[in-house]
Amino acid sequence: MKPKIIIIVGPTASGKSGLAEAIAEKFNGEILCVDSRTVYRGMDIGTAKDSGDLVGDVKALRLHGLDLVGPNQEMNGALFKDYADKTITEILSRGHLPILVGGTGLWMDMIVDNLEMPEVEPDLTLRAELEKQSEEDLFAEFEKLDPVGAEVIDRHNKRRLVRALEVCKKTGRPFSELRKKGEGKYDALWLGLDVPKEVLDERINVRVDEMIKQGLLKEVKQLKEKYGCEVYAMSGIGYQEICRHLNGEISLAEAIEEIKKNTRQYAKRQRTWFKRNKNIRSITDVSETELIVQAFL
Numbered sequence: 001m002k003p004k005i006i007i008i009v010g011p012t013a014s015g016k017s018g019l020a021e022a023i024a025e026k027f028n029g030e031i032l033c034v035d036s037r038t039v040y041r042g043m044d045i046g047t048a049k050d051s052g053d054l055v056g057d058v059k060a061l062r063l064h065g066l067d068l069v070g071p072n073q074e075m076n077g078a079l080f081k082d083y084a085d086k087t088i089t090e091i092l093s094r095g096h097l098p099i100l101v102g103g104t105g106l107w108m109d110m111i112v113d114n115l116e117m118p119e120v121e122p123d124l125t126l127r128a129e130l131e132k133q134s135e136e137d138l139f140a141e142f143e144k145l146d147p148v149g150a151e152v153i154d155r156h157n158k159r160r161l162v163r164a165l166e167v168c169k170k171t172g173r174p175f176s177e178l179r180k181k182g183e184g185k186y187d188a189l190w191l192g193l194d195v196p197k198e199v200l201d202e203r204i205n206v207r208v209d210e211m212i213k214q215g216l217l218k219e220v221k222q223l224k225e226k227y228g229c230e231v232y233a234m235s236g237i238g239y240q241e242i243c244r245h246l247n248g249e250i251s252l253a254e255a256i257e258e259i260k261k262n263t264r265q266y267a268k269r270q271r272t273w274f275k276r277n278k279n280i281r282s283i284t285d286v287s288e289t290e291l292i293v294q295a296f297l
Contacts, residue, residue, distance in 0.1 A: 005100060007188050011268075013204050015286070023097075026293075030062045032091070032099065032100045039066070041071070043071060105277075109179075114184055118167055126169060138162065194282045208260050223239070229246075
């Protein structure tokens with residue numbers, strides 16, 4: 001029999017961490033954060049790493065997947081999948097329940113479905129040509145070549161747009177069609193937090209305001225001085241906007257509003273991604289989760 005794991009997904013600020021903590025406490029679990037931003041050391045406030053959901057001894061003993069690399073180091077879905085598989089094996093060896101929680105849908109699918117990404121060699125000439133284009137033009141071209149992929153890709157992430165277009169042009173096929181499922185390693189219970197849009201939008205606004213109070217400006221300034229704003233890790237929401245402010249392009253008030261707007265757009269893309277997964281059981285009442293998990297185990 002395949003080992004059982006719990007998956008908790010949903011858009012940013014939907015309460016995933018709190019639910020994961022409650023399940024871990026009840027069912028002797030350990031939490032693996034599947035998030036493409038919290039893997040970076042020193043990027044704490046802007047990634048809501050220290051939002052207060054997981055604190056103290058529980059955080060130290062049961063939480064995995066944070067602070068794996070520096071902002072100037074390489075981390076991608078394939079590397080994280082290797083780390084996750086090893087971590088899940090270790091958690092199971094201790095007789096504990098692996099609980100995967102996060103909003104990075106592609107990484108979660110790669111782990112649970114043993115997803116294989118297309119092996120397409122880099123084309124430096126093509127990349128150089130694509131890099132000259134604006135994010136808007138890159139997205140418009142990608143949308144024509146891969147309408148399905150365009151629904152969930154971050155249109156403001158130039159690196160991902162360039163790579164997706166590179167794969168499309170080199171293979172002649174949509175990037176979203178090239179991902180292949182391997183033999184799944186786990187028996188997974190998918191739980192998806194369903195929060196009304198207006199409630200989520202308000203939570204996002206409050207969270208961003210709280211990040212500013214906690215010192216996001218200082219955090220980004222220190223990272224900028226050490227690594228610059230051009231490294232991939234700094235392309236994340238919260239960091240790119242504050243970098244633009246520090247560069248004198250926009251005011252702090254404008255940066256804050258952009259962070260809120262871009263976070264709401266990101267949450268919409270997350271919803272779109274998870275909506276396609278028919279294995280996800282929608283959770284509207286958190287109190288019912290304990291019975292669902294108990295029945296699964």
